[in-house]
Amino acid sequence: MAVESDTFDASVRRRKIGNLSNQSSSSDLLNNNNNEKFSDLNERDFDADSTTLDPSVTEALKRTTEHLPHDEALNKLKEIGAKTPILPSQIGTDFSFKREIVWKNAIGFLILHLCAAVGIIMGLLLMPKFYTYLYTLVLLYGSGLGVTMGAHRLWSHRSFKAKTPLKIFLLWLHTLAGQNCLYVWVRDHRQHHKYSDTDADPHNANRGFFFSHVGWLMSKKHPKVKEFGKKIDMSDLEADKYIMFQKDHYKLLYTLFALLLPTSIPVIFWNEDPIIALFFVYFGRAIVSLNFTWLVNSAAHLYGTRPFDKTIFPVENMVVAFFSVGEGWHNYHHAFPWDYRASELGSPLNVTGFFIDILANMGLIYDRREASSNMIKNRCMRTGDDSHKVYGTDEGRSAFTTLFNIWKHPSNPTYNSIYSPKPKIINSEGYALIEDELSKNEKDEDLLSRENEELQAQRKQSLDLIDADKIKKYIVGKSEAEKLIGGCVDASDKNVKKLHNNNEPEFKPLMPVDSDKSKLNIDVDSALFTKI
Ligand SMILES: [Zn+2]
Numbered sequence: 001m002a003v004e005s006d007t008f009d010a011s012v013r014r015r016k017i018g019n020l021s022n023q024s025s026s027s028d029l030l031n032n033n034n035n036e037k038f039s040d041l042n043e044r045d046f047d048a049d050s051t052t053l054d055p056s057v058t059e060a061l062k063r064t065t066e067h068l069p070h071d072e073a074l075n076k077l078k079e080i081g082a083k084t085p086i087l088p089s090q091i092g093t094d095f096s097f098k099r100e101i102v103w104k105n106a107i108g109f110l111i112l113h114l115c116a117a118v119g120i121i122m123g124l125l126l127m128p129k130f131y132t133y134l135y136t137l138v139l140l141y142g143s144g145l146g147v148t149m150g151a152h153r154l155w156s157h158r159s160f161k162a163k164t165p166l167k168i169f170l171l172w173l174h175t176l177a178g179q180n181c182l183y184v185w186v187r188d189h190r191q192h193h194k195y196s197d198t199d200a201d202p203h204n205a206n207r208g209f210f211f212s213h214v215g216w217l218m219s220k221k222h223p224k225v226k227e228f229g230k231k232i233d234m235s236d237l238e239a240d241k242y243i244m245f246q247k248d249h250y251k252l253l254y255t256l257f258a259l260l261l262p263t264s265i266p267v268i269f270w271n272e273d274p275i276i277a278l279f280f281v282y283f284g285r286a287i288v289s290l291n292f293t294w295l296v297n298s299a300a301h302l303y304g305t306r307p308f309d310k311t312i313f314p315v316e317n318m319v320v321a322f323f324s325v326g327e328g329w330h331n332y333h334h335a336f337p338w339d340y341r342a343s344e345l346g347s348p349l350n351v352t353g354f355f356i357d358i359l360a361n362m363g364l365i366y367d368r369r370e371a372s373s374n375m376i377k378n379r380c381m382r383t384g385d386d387s388h389k390v391y392g393t394d395e396g397r398s399a400f401t402t403l404f405n406i407w408k409h410p411s412n413p414t415y416n417s418i419y420s421p422k423p424k425i426i427n428s429e430g431y432a433l434i435e436d437e438l439s440k441n442e443k444d445e446d447l448l449s450r451e452n453e454e455l456q457a458q459r460k461q462s463l464d465l466i467d468a469d470k471i472k473k474y475i476v477g478k479s480e481a482e483k484l485i486g487g488c489v490d491a492s493d494k495n496v497k498k499l500h501n502n503n504e505p506e507f508k509p510l511m512p513v514d515s516d517k518s519k520l521n522i523d524v525d526s527a528l529f530t531k532i
């Protein structure tokens, strides 16, 4: 069987680029350093998520950036993002938009953070009593669960149902967290998911870490946030009398349950100093809790891996998962927002998922929704960055960096993918928020399992072709090196056998054979493979 190398190159490249690239011939792409970088861009950044990317826009973006290295291409895209006409039926990010700072909020947050710093210093100087530390930790976790289990997974995403007593308890915990009333929290969060990382997303991560962390709360809203905010369906919350009660009386409830009650308890029950109670228990705890939540909007959209969808910003970030009571598996969460686990597996760090399961066993929670294993597998194969521990590839799993290239583990806060997606333009109806909004195809298990088999076959074929491509280069390179050193090509080489599907290769040595390899002074195999 003859090896038709050009065909291999072309088909591998076509498969990787998908239906986006008809511009350059595949062999051209492989022959030039810049184009090698572009080929990475194609694979990593332009792979279409057919549900959200308009092919004509992607083509235009690709044409503008195809000869540029990755960083330059990214800058160019940001530049043209401001000028590219976006259809009325689409939404993206206008990078020329100037934010207007709301100074009242900025100064307010500065003062809150200074007061919190005083409280944290008191804590570090061991000024609070022992019970105050324990009590604050319980409040921190409890209020965290009010946000993650209540505001987020129950009310924003309706990923499970809860009995009324638990709902009231979660509403109280949410008030304790002090993150605005639940109604506004849910509206902002639904909008964040629906128009994720576009101008209609209140904390669009395209605008950088600071903006998506806290800057959005001290800037005037982008006009698209206001315009698209009106489209968010809030009828379920409006029909809930408890949630509307909290909305209507939020200032009073906040003063009582987030400030007065939590700071009075340590003073009354174990004689804590009221100043310490105010700065450590109130300011310190509230600001730490806020920052942990904000990390999900900032760090978990920028630093980590994207095993489920490489075209979106959200990432899997173990450190954020630890601090946010299990909300850092954010690539999974944006891929399947209606899944109550907000992560693929019941990870030990998914504290919120763990408590939901306990409460379900107690009968207080029911109707938990989960993505099926076929849905997960297909999504990984279709749009993942190949870093998934089961459905990924060795190449994908090693495509990350850490600071100084040490401690290569997801628990390292600097653990990050070497690829990042491009700013995205999506259809103005946005992403599906709840399971009910999915098309029938996306839920049909028979269709899913058929798609799964097809994707697996395609993946296998792709990997075989890549192997064949490497071996072809190895053979060509080896014969050239052998020419130089007067060596031989060994037709029984196990890699050549692999190329021919383990049949005896119909391979004719290109050079006169001198089978005694020990005469060679260099290790030809390893020298050549390192270049491939
Ligand atoms: Zn997000």
Ligand SMILES: [Zn+2]
Pocket (backbone or CB within 6 Å): 152, 156, 157, 189, 193, 333, 337
């Ligand atoms: Zn969410």
